[in-house]
Amino acid sequence: MEVIPKNIIHEGARLKQIVRDKHMKILDFARKAHFSNQIAHYYFRQEAIKRTKLQEFCNLLGISLDEFYAWTHPRRVLSQPATDLHQGHRLDELIEEKGLNKTRLANRMNLSRRALYNLIEKPVFTPEQLKKVCQVLEISAKDFLGANHVDDNDPEAPEIESWKDKYYKLLEDYNKALVEISRLREQTRS
Secondary structure, eight states: OOOOOOOSOOOOHHHHHHHHTOOOHHHHHHHHHOHHHHHHHHHHHHOOOOOHHHHHHHHTTOOOOOHHHOOOOOOOOOSSSSOOOOOHHHHHHHHHHHTTOHHHHHHHTTHHHHHHHHHHHHOOOOOOHHHHHHHHHHOOOOHHOGGGSSSSTTTTTHHHHHHHHHHHHHHHHHHHHHHHHHHHHHHHHH
């Protein structure tokens, strides 16, 4: 029995990335698709999505299925200048975008709900607060602060980005190779 190669692309994560890159809020995407925020997050967690459903999502986003699979990870740039980033407001945006419950989030951060609201009002977090927020939201400090706000004195930052780009490119190439192998196997059976 032949084993079908597993899809390298995490389709749910790719869908979420495209929604973000199109500057669409997750709640707006869910409304367009006529389902709840929780259902949207359900699809974002799926490694593989049925082709018919994926095609529907692509139509909502105004892209083709080929564009979906060829989507590169463009670097997101904050629309506001570096000095205007209010970290508390950024946290609030991420909570809204991810559709999180503030009470549960506060519990996961070992904070009271009031302390979380106080954090949302803070313009700048301490390094410990930033680290905790990023851990709980499962994002990097670079994703939280944006590329314009990360410490440029970190000598490893450009090298890490270079390796990430190479890694994503290799994954894409590998996925294309798997598709080609599958196509060739089908041809030899015919």
